[in-house]
Amino acid sequence: MEEMDQKIRSMALPAGSKIGNVEILRVIGTGPNGLVYEGIDKSLQRSVIVKEYFPVNIAQRLSNLQVKVTLARDGESFDNAMKFFLERGIQLSRIHHPNIVQIYGVEDCNGTVYMLM
8 A cells, every 4th residue: 555655656746836826845645536735825825735636547647747648548537537526626616614625726737637725
């Protein structure tokens, strides 16, 4: 399990990467469908959490930070799941409840999607 976690972490965005107004500081979590980062929103001057759609079993990060499917046959499932991730972020951003983390934005860049919390 730890070996898989290290593999996933090796594919993370480097510290200092930008997602919109957010600067990535470090990886704080990993999972089979993505990575979670600590960041700072430079325009709002506040700490944020950034969740990146990155299905590690079918995708890879290129040196230019773009996320691409490893095999062309996985392209359609990658695109469909990414669209779902984006739609979920938009839906969750409309919910204001003390037991649900507030989504305050979504970003579409690097060939993938990010939720800003």
